[in-house]
Amino acid sequence: MAITDWPIGERPREKLLSLGATALSEAELLAIFLRVGLPGKSAVDLARDLLTHFGSLAALFAAPRPAFSAVPGMGDAKYAQLQAVLEMAKRTLKEEISQQSALDSPEAVRRYLGLLLRGRDIEVFVALFLDTAHRVIACEELAHGSLAETRVYPRELARRALAHNAAAVIVAHNHPSGRADASEADRLLTAQLAQTLNLLDVRLLDHFLVAGARVESFAEHGWM
Known part of the structure; x- marks a missing residue:
């Protein structure tokens, strides 16, 4: 079932907007990043597959480009986006600890x-x-x-x-x-x-x- 067919309160994006990011599971957060799934597989299903494949969210972020891009539905564009998210998080925290x-x-x-x-x-x-x-x-x-x-x-x-x-x-x-x-x-x-x-x-x-x-x-x- 596509995420658009889910009850509004259960859709990751709407859930984040109403309850905040901390209310979402790792798979739901990752699904928002992925945006779309694969034929017969929602973005949340794909996110769960990725977490299972790599073992954890941390391992997913640390995965080398060839390993990440080899997963069906992924590729260099998604890898670049994921690394950009990670780098922005690092720079935000570094700025925080540089100012106080x-x-x-x-x-x-x-x-x-x-x-x-x-x-x-x-x-x-x-x-x-x-x-x-x-x-x-x-x-x-x-x-x-x-x-x-x-x-x-x-x-x-x-x-x-x-x-x-x-x-x-x-x-x-x-x-x-x-x-x-x-x-x-x-x-x-x-x-x-x-x-x-x-x-x-x-x-x-x-x-x-x-x-x-x-x-x-x-x-x-x-x-x-």
Whole structure:
């Protein structure tokens, strides 16, 4: 049955307009993006198929172009639209944390780092450099690969903090495995980073771990 044949209150677009975006399921939100389905399959059905195929909304956004475009009903145009939506979300959150203190908007920081690192298939280490008001000056990816090889990170982080004249830093990395617990190497690295930055009178405010849908704070868990 086509969505236009559904009761008005159950149609994703009308439901969003009357109840707000948070009232919709992931499949309904994705259906609004898709706009149309396939013969014999509504946009919601197609959205559910996509979520099942890729495993999650995050994995769908992180899917490489060939894998996404190979799905029936998708293609380069839809891939470009999806990536544009993701990039607009990242830029909106980055603007938010650049205009106010990261300490006053911790959820915006979490959402930004989640969008930045979720779905990456290798470990990525990033740093947010903050001014004296704890507003984000810059965000940089400083390393890729296992955090077990930590020798270069404190020196490189210190160098970039000085380059940005940063007063504080927030770092983050992801676990592609989805494991949300900090490893011993993660905790050791965090202590080394804090000690190195302290010599420069720069504070390490937090270290976030992005694992699947979770974004864990080292400071909140007492891991630093």
